Amino acid sequence: MNLKLENKVAIVTGGGSGIGFAIAKKLIEEGAYVVVTGRRAKVLADAVERLGEKATGIATDVTNLSSLKSMFVDVKQKYGRIDILVANAGGGLHAPLGKITEEQIDSQFSTNVKGVVLTVQEALPLLGSGSSVVIVGSTSSVDPGPTMSIYGATKAAVRNMVRSWISELRGTGIRINILSPGPTNTDALREGFGDHAQEGLAQLREKSPMGRIGEPEEIAAVAAFLASDAASYVNGIELFADGGASQA
Numbered sequence: 001m002n003l004k005l006e007n008k009v010a011i012v013t014g015g016g017s018g019i020g021f022a023i024a025k026k027l028i029e030e031g032a033y034v035v036v037t038g039r040r041a042k043v044l045a046d047a048v049e050r051l052g053e054k055a056t057g058i059a060t061d062v063t064n065l066s067s068l069k070s071m072f073v074d075v076k077q078k079y080g081r082i083d084i085l086v087a088n089a090g091g092g093l094h095a096p097l098g099k100i101t102e103e104q105i106d107s108q109f110s111t112n113v114k115g116v117v118l119t120v121q122e123a124l125p126l127l128g129s130g131s132s133v134v135i136v137g138s139t140s141s142v143d144p145g146p147t148m149s150i151y152g153a154t155k156a157a158v159r160n161m162v163r164s165w166i167s168e169l170r171g172t173g174i175r176i177n178i179l180s181p182g183p184t185n186t187d188a189l190r191e192g193f194g195d196h197a198q199e200g201l202a203q204l205r206e207k208s209p210m211g212r213i214g215e216p217e218e219i220a221a222v223a224a225f226l227a228s229d230a231a232s233y234v235n236g237i238e239l240f241a242d243g244g245a246s247q248a
Contacts, residue, residue, distance in 0.1 A: 003228035006031035009079045010227070013062055013119055014089030016043040018186035019136060021051075022216035023086055023223045028054045030224055032084065035075055037062075062089045062115035068122045075126065082126040084227040087119045088136040091188070092151030105150055112154035117161065120176070129173025132227045135162065136219075137180040137238060139246040155180070159238055166236040175235045177226045182242025183213040210243035 010027045014020040015036030024034045028051055036051070037060035038044045048057040056078070060071040075082065090112045093104050116135060127133070137155045144152025162176050169176065183204040204213050222241045225231055240246055 003030045003224055003230055005084075005224070005228060008032040008083040008227075009075075009081055010034045010084035010086065011037065011075065011082055011123070012086040012088055013037045013060065013115075015086075016040060016047040016057075018188050019181060019184055019216050019219050020086070020088040021047055022220035023088060023136075024051055024055065026217070026220035026224045027084065027086075027227065028052065030228070033079070035071075037071060038089070062087075062119050063110045065118055065122075068118050072122050072126065080126075081128060082123055083128075083131050085120070085123050085127065085131070085133045086136065086223060086227070087116050087133065089115055089119075090136065090138075090154075092138070092140070092148060092154075094147040095150065096147045097149065100150060108150050108154050109157075112151070113157050113161075116158055120165070124174075127172075127174050130229070130232075131174050132231070133174065133176040134223050134226045135176065135178045136223070137178040139180050139182045139240055139242045141180060141238065143246040162236060162238075175231070177231070177234060177236065178238040179219065179223050179226060180238050180240050180242070181214060181219045182208070182240070182245045184219055185213055185215050204245075208243045208245045210245075212243065214241060214243060 010032045012020050012024045015024040016038035024036050027034050033054050035056045035058055036047055037058050039061050041059050044057040048055045058071045058074055061067040095104050137158055140148055140152035141155035141159050162178055165176055219241055
């Protein structure tokens with residue numbers, strides 16, 4: 001499918017690795033110019049080199065308002081607009097009830113909730129009619145599983161915010177949707193299991209009706225669809241890309 005993203009201007013937060021990198025790569029393949037952001041300058045520079053001449057990297061911390069403002073000023077100066085915003089930056093920590101720390105609560109809500117709010121809010125002046133916002137959520141919004149209660153709570157919060165935002169943006173022509181991947185084959189997923197990565201991955205494959213976890217490129221394809229005019233009448237949904245695992 002040709003998604004007709006030629007000369008579209010896209011931002012992908014957390015685009016230096018994993019799902020974010022795969023989304024940036026897919027958008028570029030479909031013709032877009034892509035600004036990738038992230039906190040790790042070296043990872044970001046490596047990603048831009050791999051993505052090629054249609055990619056630009058801007059070191060940005062989505063939990064820091066001044067950092068976000070600076071990034072959007074740069075985007076405005078270079079492109080003048082945003083056609084596609086992918087709010088992907090986020091992360092989760094495993095901790096069972098009884099061992100959840102204040103720092104774990106603060107860090108996850110700061111990135112996954114505050115970071116999304118600030119990113120979307122600061123992008124609004126550059127988003128016009130026909131633009132698309134894709135927020136990368138997680139199936140943990142409905143099925144967090146053991147030790148992931150705080151992470152799941154942050155993703156459920158984002159889902160509820162979008163329900164409100166689409167009403168507030170009535171008449172602007174701006175669409176906002178959530179793409180919620182299931183377990184996806186990334187370094188971050190394996191690192192989250194620590195020394196129990198093989199056991200954890202086996203459990204995830206067993207839970208999936210398809211008998212496997214997802215690949216970043218599969219999630220990227222869904223993100224590109226939601227970003228494109230092919231999804232012009234899709235607004236306010238949470239689209240699960242998890243092989244059916246959260247429904248089983």
